[in-house]
Amino acid sequence: MTTQIQEYSNTDGALATLAQAYKGIRYDVTTSEGMALAKAARAELRDYRVNLEKKRVQIKAPALERSRLIDAEAKRITAELVALEDPIDAQIKGEEGRKEREREAKIEAERLRVAGIQERIAEIRGAVAAAGSCSSSLISEHMDDVGRMVIGPEFAEFAEAATAAKEQTLYQLAALHEAARQREEEAIRLKAERAELEALRADQAKRQAEEAERERAAAAARAEADRVAQVQRDRLAAESRAAAEAEAARIREAAEADQRRKREALDAEESRQRAERARMCLEQAKAESAALDRRIAEATLVDAAADAEAFLANNGFAAHPVTLVLCAALDRELRRETPAAAAAAA
Numbered sequence: 001m002t003t004q005i006q007e008y009s010n011t012d013g014a015l016a017t018l019a020q021a022y023k024g025i026r027y028d029v030t031t032s033e034g035m036a037l038a039k040a041a042r043a044e045l046r047d048y049r050v051n052l053e054k055k056r057v058q059i060k061a062p063a064l065e066r067s068r069l070i071d072a073e074a075k076r077i078t079a080e081l082v083a084l085e086d087p088i089d090a091q092i093k094g095e096e097g098r099k100e101r102e103r104e105a106k107i108e109a110e111r112l113r114v115a116g117i118q119e120r121i122a123e124i125r126g127a128v129a130a131a132g133s134c135s136s137s138l139i140s141e142h143m144d145d146v147g148r149m150v151i152g153p154e155f156a157e158f159a160e161a162a163t164a165a166k167e168q169t170l171y172q173l174a175a176l177h178e179a180a181r182q183r184e185e186e187a188i189r190l191k192a193e194r195a196e197l198e199a200l201r202a203d204q205a206k207r208q209a210e211e212a213e214r215e216r217a218a219a220a221a222r223a224e225a226d227r228v229a230q231v232q233r234d235r236l237a238a239e240s241r242a243a244a245e246a247e248a249a250r251i252r253e254a255a256e257a258d259q260r261r262k263r264e265a266l267d268a269e270e271s272r273q274r275a276e277r278a279r280m281c282l283e284q285a286k287a288e289s290a291a292l293d294r295r296i297a298e299a300t301l302v303d304a305a306a307d308a309e310a311f312l313a314n315n316g317f318a319a320h321p322v323t324l325v326l327c328a329a330l331d332r333e334l335r336r337e338t339p340a341a342a343a344a345a346a
Contacts, residue, residue, distance in 0.1 A: 007059050011052045018045065117158045124149065124165045125313050128172045132314070136180040143173045161331050168306055193273060204266060211255065218251070305330045 022041055028034030124146060131142040146169050155162045226233065233241075295303075309330060312323040 005059075007055050008052065011048055011055075014048060018048070113156075114158075117155055117162070120155070121158065121162050121165045122313075122318055124162065124169050125310075125318065127169050128176065128310065129314050131173055131176055134176075134180065136177050136184055139173055139177040139180055143170060143177065146170055146173065160335060161327070164331060164334055168310065172310055190277075193277075197270070197273065200266065200269060204262060207262065208259075211258070215251075215255065302330065302333050305333070 022045065025041075027038035027041070029038050127142050127146050131139045134142070146166060149166060151159055151162045151166060153159075305326060309323060309326050312318070312320060312326070317323050
């Protein structure tokens with residue numbers, strides 16, 4: 001083998017001789033002579049190795065200095081280039097950053113614009129939920145508030161959706177108003193019936209009290225008559241007792257009969273009122289069922305979609321993907337139907 005490092009040639013040339021002399025050799029280091037031979041062989045090999053290391057350090061030193069000078073000069077030139085490059089790079093990145101910020105600001109402004117319009121449309125639809133359990137007068141106020149809303153140019157491309165939301169909200173508020181009005185009228189009617197029933201019961205209690213007072217007065221009168229006629233009762237004891245017992249029985253029977261008649265009249269009145277209320281509830285249920293049947297029979301797919309959208313929105317699913325998809329499809333269907341309806345009217 002020929003070495004590429006000329007300075008190593010002497011050591012490299014001695015390798016064959018050293019390998020022939022020492023490779024695989026085993027020394028009997030348990031003896032003094034063997035230990036001495038082993039140490040001598042090690043010393044010779046170590047001398048070659050140490051000399052080789054010294055030579056390596058000697059011939060590499062100029063190369064290391066040259067490498068250091070190369071690195072230092074490159075670092076200096078690089079620093080000067082960077083000092084020239086960085087201001088230009090900063091200008092480029094600054095402009096790129098400004099443009100990116102402007103682009104992001106436009107995107108955010110558009111997002112906020114659309115979100116604001118959608119929020120206003122949601123507020124229009126939210127009037128139905130807000131009026132759900134209100135009185136008819138409050139629902140009328142909600143209807144007036146929604147009716148006064150102007151769908152202006154600020155709604156931009158969502159003007160049709162806002163108009164549809166307004167119309168649908170007014171329709172639903174009108175239905176809620178009618179239902180609230182009916183509930184209030186029914187409550188007034190029931191209140192009047194309860195007042196009438198309470199008046200009947202009060203009158204009955206008054207009559208019972210008067211009857212009891214008459215009975216107490218009659219009893220007092222009988223007691224006074226008994227006291228006055230004590231002597232006569234002693235003489236006519238048998239006749240008086242019989243007459244008194246007969247009178248008392250007649251009075252009790254008359255009082256019991258009168259009480260029975262009064263109870264029967266009151267029970268009959270209560271039964272009549274219950275039957276009347278049951279009849280009116282049945283008629284109302286039939287009317288509601290008939291109205292629902294007519295609506296089901298006459299409803300179009302658009303009506304069903306509008307009802308489904310309102311149901312989802314009123315139950316807290318206004319932002320649900322299904323609601324949004326249904327709303328978009330309904331808007332498109334309404335836009336398709338509007339030109340056709342206008343052409344048919346023309």
